[in-house]
Amino acid sequence: GQNIDQPTEMTATEGAIVQINCTYQTSGFNGLFWYQQHAGEAPTFLSYNVLDGLEEKGRFSSFLSRSKGYSYLLLKELQMKDSASYLCAVRPGAGNMLTFGGGTRLMVKP
Amino acid sequence: ETGVTQTPRHLVMGMTNKKSLKCEQHLGHNAMYWYKQSAKKPLELMFVYNFKEQTENNSVPSRFSPECPNSSHLFLHLHTLQPEDSALYLCASSQPGLAGQETQYFGPGTRLLVL
Numbered sequence: 341g342q343n344i345d346q347p348t349e350m351t352a353t354e355g356a357i358v359q360i361n362c363t364y365q366t367s368g369f370n371g372l373f374w375y376q377q378h379a380g381e382a383p384t385f386l387s388y389n390v391l392d393g394l395e396e397k398g399r400f401s402s403f404l405s406r407s408k409g410y411s412y413l414l415l416k417e418l419q420m421k422d423s424a425s426y427l428c429a430v431r432p433g434a435g436n437m438l439t440f441g442g443g444t445r446l447m448v449k450p
Numbered sequence: 451e452t453g454v455t456q457t458p459r460h461l462v463m464g465m466t467n468k469k470s471l472k473c474e475q476h477l478g479h480n481a482m483y484w485y486k487q488s489a490k491k492p493l494e495l496m497f498v499y500n501f502k503e504q505t506e507n508n509s510v511p512s513r514f515s516p517e518c519p520n521s522s523h524l525f526l527h528l529h530t531l532q533p534e535d536s537a538l539y540l541c542a543s544s545q546p547g548l549a550g551q552e553t554q555y556f557g558p559g560t561r562l563l564v565l
Contacts, residue, residue: 344492373553382452382540382556383493427493436481436546437506438554440493 344441362428473541
């Protein structure tokens, strides 16, 4: 089976840095995605990792360790608009199917 | 705006009703997906279509019936639903066959309430 774990909720302060972790146990691995979903809106693509290491995109970075089955999303200089759910998803095989974690709801406070 | 639209955005239906959800993508993609998102549960993949052919049915009850008439449109026909089917139904599309990253782009979803 496929198992993807994320914390359910996190709280952080505006201007700070927050790290959202994701651990996975899947039948295979062919890439990991992070999505952002504001309440009542579509999930939007943030980042993709398939090789070990850090991918940086502005204030957002994503890290992958395939040997540990572990990824994190790092958000710097937090803004109020970053309050949202962050979804970790793994593509287990060569096809286009994704398996999603339950999402981490991030609340940014002033 | 992701290039994937869904209608209606909200739907209330009785258990004996028949309704359809519509999804349209303007991205030129050839793969389309239906997902169910329930409160406090992960996104659940329901159906996958690649080049208009259904390639995945994730053990979805027959009261949900998908239809993909062309690569840009996807429907989900609903009949005799149960209250536990109340959820956010999300459509997504992607372009298969790209080397490496194949990103799925999501529509805003249809919030369904079954009474």
